[in-house]
Amino acid sequence: TYDGPNGNYTGFVDGSVPYRLLGRKDGYLGIGNNAWVKEEHFNVR
Numbered sequence: 001t002y003d004g005p006n007g008n009y010t011g012f013v014d015g016s017v018p019y020r021l022l023g024r025k026d027g028y029l030g031i032g033n034n035a036w037v038k039e040e041h042f043n044v045r
Contacts, residue, residue: 001013001031001035001036001037002028002035002036002037002038003034003035003036004028004034004036005025005026005027005028005036006026006028007036010035013031013035013037019031019032020032021044024039027039027040029042029044
């Protein structure tokens with residue numbers, strides 16, 4: 001995860017649980033709590 005689009009790396013997410021997307025910006029997906037992930041690594045359904 002990152003602290004914002006093109007932000008600082010803050011950790012990783014557990015790929016076994018679903019996440020609700022709260023935003024999308026510049027190739028990043030917002031998953032809440034100021035956590036963003038690179039869209040290229042996820043399948044959005």
